[in-house]
Amino acid sequence: MSNLKLICVISVGAIFLAAACGGEQNNETAAPAPTPAPASENNTADAEVGAPARGLTEAFDEMDASCDQALAKTTLTQCRVCHSFDAGKPNLTGPNLFGIYGASAAAGDNFAYSPVLRESGLVWDEDTLNKFLENPPQFLPGNRMAYGGVRDAEARKSLICLLKALK
Amino acid sequence: MTTKKSEPEITHEEDVDEKDVSRRGFITAAALSTAGLVAACSGGDQGDASAENADNEPAPAVPATGGGSDFDVVVIGGGMAGASAARETSKAGLTTLLLEARNRLGGRTYYAPFGDHNIELGANYLYWLQPHIWAEVTRYNLPIDDTPAAVNPDRWIYLKDGKAVEADIATFWPKVDKAMTDYCAMSREVFPRPYDTFHTDEWKKYQDLTIQDRIDQLDLEDDVRLNLNAIWSIMSHAPCKEGGFLEMLRWWANLGSNSIDFNNAVSRYRLSNGTISLINAMLDDSDAEVRLSSPVSRIAQNGTGVQITLEDGQTVTAKKVIVTSPLNTWVDVEFEPALSEVKLTTSRERHVGAGNKLHAKTKQDIGNVFLTADDGFGPMQYGYTETTGPGGTTLLSYGLDGAFDVNNLDVVQNMLRQFLPDVEVESTYGYQWLYDPFSKGTWSTLRPHQFKLVPELQRAEGDVHFASADIATMWRGWMDGGIEMGVSTGQVVARALVS
Numbered sequence: 001m002s003n004l005k006l007i008c009v010i011s012v013g014a015i016f017l018a019a020a021c022g023g024e025q026n027n028e029t030a031a032p033a034p035t036p037a038p039a040s041e042n043n044t045a046d047a048e049v050g051a052p053a054r055g056l057t058e059a060f061d062e063m064d065a066s067c068d069q070a071l072a073k074t075t076l077t078q079c080r081v082c083h084s085f086d087a088g089k090p091n092l093t094g095p096n097l098f099g100i101y102g103a104s105a106a107a108g109d110n111f112a113y114s115p116v117l118r119e120s121g122l123v124w125d126e127d128t129l130n131k132f133l134e135n136p137p138q139f140l141p142g143n144r145m146a147y148g149g150v151r152d153a154e155a156r157k158s159l160i161c162l163l164k165a166l167k
Numbered sequence: 168m169t170t171k172k173s174e175p176e177i178t179h180e181e182d183v184d185e186k187d188v189s190r191r192g193f194i195t196a197a198a199l200s201t202a203g204l205v206a207a208c209s210g211g212d213q214g215d216a217s218a219e220n221a222d223n224e225p226a227p228a229v230p231a232t233g234g235g236s237d238f239d240v241v242v243i244g245g246g247m248a249g250a251s252a253a254r255e256t257s258k259a260g261l262t263t264l265l266l267e268a269r270n271r272l273g274g275r276t277y278y279a280p281f282g283d284h285n286i287e288l289g290a291n292y293l294y295w296l297q298p299h300i301w302a303e304v305t306r307y308n309l310p311i312d313d314t315p316a317a318v319n320p321d322r323w324i325y326l327k328d329g330k331a332v333e334a335d336i337a338t339f340w341p342k343v344d345k346a347m348t349d350y351c352a353m354s355r356e357v358f359p360r361p362y363d364t365f366h367t368d369e370w371k372k373y374q375d376l377t378i379q380d381r382i383d384q385l386d387l388e389d390d391v392r393l394n395l396n397a398i399w400s401i402m403s404h405a406p407c408k409e410g411g412f413l414e415m416l417r418w419w420a421n422l423g424s425n426s427i428d429f430n431n432a433v434s435r436y437r438l439s440n441g442t443i444s445l446i447n448a449m450l451d452d453s454d455a456e457v458r459l460s461s462p463v464s465r466i467a468q469n470g471t472g473v474q475i476t477l478e479d480g481q482t483v484t485a486k487k488v489i490v491t492s493p494l495n496t497w498v499d500v501e502f503e504p505a506l507s508e509v510k511l512t513t514s515r516e517r518h519v520g521a522g523n524k525l526h527a528k529t530k531q532d533i534g535n536v537f538l539t540a541d542d543g544f545g546p547m548q549y550g551y552t553e554t555t556g557p558g559g560t561t562l563l564s565y566g567l568d569g570a571f572d573v574n575n576l577d578v579v580q581n582m583l584r585q586f587l588p589d590v591e592v593e594s595t596y597g598y599q600w601l602y603d604p605f606s607k608g609t610w611s612t613l614r615p616h617q618f619k620l621v622p623e624l625q626r627a628e629g630d631v632h633f634a635s636a637d638i639a640t641m642w643r644g645w646m647d648g649g650i651e652m653g654v655s656t657g658q659v660v661a662r663a664l665v666s
C-alpha cells in the first residue's frame with residue numbers, strides 16, 4: 001500500500017480524485033443516483049459519508065418561512081452541477097458552499113480559487129451575494145465560475161435565503 | 168525517469184501532516200498527488216508507477232534523457248488533445264507531465280451529473296468518418312449510443328418573421344438538402360484530400376468568402392434560405408457573416424459530401440459512458456503524471472529547455488512543451504520569447520465559435536421535434552428532441568448568443584414558446600463556455616482570412632509545440648481534431664527526443 005493511496009484515503013485530494021475518476025463525485029444525499037463508481041479499491045469518493053453532517057436538508061427545513069422554498073430548490077439545480085452543499089462533501093468544479101454566508105470569499109478548503117476571487121476582499125453577505133450571483137462575469141471579471149448568473153431577483157433572493165440557513 | 172535536482176513542487180506524502188499544513192500547502196499537496204490519483208483511480212498498475220514517481224524512486228527505464236530537465240515533456244491542457252499527446256510521449260518512454268488548469272480533465276468535453284442523469288455539457292457527437300477519434304473507439308473498445316431522434320423528426324418548426332411555421336418535412340427537406348448540396352458543390356475540387364487541405368490551390372478562389380457570402384450566391388426560396396442560414400450558423404456557432412465558407416465546406420468534404428453522413432455526424436452518435444471515458448482510457452494507457460488545478464501562466468525558453476511557471480509561482484522544466492490550451496486563450500499566457508505575431512493576433516481575434524448549448528426538459532411530451540431559426544435570432548438556431556415520453560421531452564438546443572441566459576427557466580420557456588406556444592419547461596441548464604477563462608468560446612470555426620494561417624498556427628516555436636483541436640487540419644473544431652493534433656504532435660516530439 002503506497003503512501004499515495006493513503007493520501008487518497010485522507011481525501012485531501014478528494015475533489016481531484018473524484019474529478020479524476022470521471023465525475024462520479026456527486027454523492028450528496030439529495031442528488032439522485034450518481035453514476036456507479038468504477039470498481040476500484042482506490043475510489044474513495046465516499047470516504048466522508050460516515051460523518052454525520054448538516055447540509056441542504058436542514059437548510060431547507062430551517063430557512064426563513066417568508067422565503068420561497070420551491071423557487072430556491074429549482075434555482076439550486078443549476079448550482080448543483082458545480083457545487084456541493086453538505087458539510088464535508090468534496091468540492092466539485094466549484095468549491096463546497098456549506099457555511100458560505102458570512103464567510104470571506106475564497107476561504108474554502110482545498111480549492112484552487114482564481115486570483116481575482118482570492119484577492120477580492122469580499123465577505124459573502126446579502127448584498128455581495130446578490131450582486132455576484134446576478135452577473136458573476138460582470139461583478140468580478142476574471143473569476144472562474146463559468147456561469148452567467150441568476151437574473152431573476154426573486155430567484156436570487158430565495159437562493160440567498162437558503163445559503164443563509166446552510167450552516 | 169529524469170533525475171530531479173530541486174523540486175519544491177514534489178511533496179512527499181510522508182511530509183504531509185493533515186493538521187499542520189497550511190491551506191496553500193495542502194492545495195499543493197493535493198494537486199500534486201493528483202498525478203498519482205488519476206492513475207490510481209482509473210485502474211491499472213499506473214497507480215503504483217506514479218506512486219513510485221511521487222516517492223522519487225527510479226521509474227522504469229526510459230531513453231537517455233540528460234539535460235537536467237524535470238520532465239522530458241510537459242503537456243499543457245487535459246482535453247482530447249492533451250490526453251492523446253501525453254499518451255504518445257509517455258508510451259514512447261518519455262517522462263511526461265500533464266498540467267491542467269481546471270480541477271477536472273476533459274476541457275471542452277464535460278460529462279457532468281445533472282438531476283438524475285449525466286449530460287454532456289460540451290462535445291457529444293462522434294462519427295466513424297472521423298478517423299482519429301474512431302481509431303480510439305476501436306482501440307479502447309468504447310461503446311457507442313445512437314440517438315436517432317435528432318435525424319428523424321416528426322415535426323419541423325421554424326421561425327419566420329417572428330412567427331412559427333410548420334414545415335411539411337416530406338417536401339421541405341429535399342429542398343433544404345439540395346440547397347446544402349449546392350452550397351457545397353465544389354467540395355471535392357477544393358478538398359480532394361480533406362486530410363491535406365492545401366493539397367491543391369483551389370481554396371484560394373474561396374478564401375475571402377464568409378458563409379453568408381456563399382449563401383447569397385445561391386438562388387433560393389426564402390424559407391429554404393432561412394433554414395440554410397440556420398444550419399450553417401449553428402454548425403459554425405456564429406452568425407453566417409463571421410465564419411469562413413471553407414470551414415463548413417471542409418466538414419462536408421470530410422463526410423464524403425452528402426447530407427446523410429453530415430446529419431449523422433453532427434447529431435447522432437455518442438460515447439455511452441461519456442466523453443470522459445475516452446479521456447480516462449487514454450491516460451490509463453500512459454504513465455504520464457497529471458496535475459489538476461495547475462494553470463500555467465508563463466512558458467520561457469532559454470535555448471536548452473523550457474521553464475513552465477504555474478499561476479502560484481511553482482516552476483517545472485522540460486525539454487519540450489506541447490501547448491493544447493484553446494487558441495483563444497494563448498494570449499493569456501506569457502511566452503518568452505513572444506509568440507509569433509500571427510499566433511498572437513489570431514488568438515486575440517479569436518475563432519468565431521462562441522454560442523450557447525442548453526439542455527431543457529419539458530413537462531409535456533412534445534414529441535420528436537426539430538426547431539430552427541436563422542442567425543437573426545440569438546437564443547437558438549437549432550433545437551431537437553433527444554428523448555421523449557409521457558414524463559416529458561428532453562431537448563438539446565444550440566444558439567449563437569453565448570451570453571443567452573441558458574439557466575433561466577422563464578427565459579428559456581419564453582424562447583421555446585415562440586415555437587411551441589404551450590410548452591412548459593421544467594428544467595434547463597447550459598455550461599457557459601464563453602465565460603470560462605480556460606475556453607473563452609466553444610468549438611473552433613475560423614474566420615475567412617484565418618484559413619491560410621493554419622500552418623503557421625500549427626508551427627512549433629523552438630521547443631514549444633502547439634496541438635489544439637482549434638488549429639487541426641481535418642476535423643478542426645471537433646474532438647477528432649484534438650486527437651489528430653495530440654497524436655501527431657506527440658509523435659513529432661517523441662521522434663525528436665527519443666532519437
Ligand SMILES: Cc1cc2nc3c(=O)[nH]c(=O)nc-3n(C[C@H](O)[C@H](O)[C@H](O)COP(=O)(O)OP(=O)(O)OC[C@H]3O[C@@H](n4cnc5c(N)ncnc54)[C@H](O)[C@@H]3O)c2cc1C
Binds near residue numbers: 276289609644
Ligand atoms: C458546447 C460544445 C459542443 C461541442 N460539440 C461537439 C461535438 O458534438 N463533437 C465534437 O467532436 N466536438 C464538439 N465540440 C468541440 C470539442 O469539444 C473541442 O473541439 C475539443 O474537445 C477540443 O479539445 P482540445 O483538447 O483541443 O481543447 P480543450 O478541450 O479545450 O482542452 C484544453 C485544456 O487546456 C486547459 N487550459 C487552458 N489554459 C490553460 C493554462 N493556462 N494552463 C493549463 N491548462 C490550461 C483547459 O482547461 C482545457 O482542459 C463542442 C464544444 C463545445 C464547447
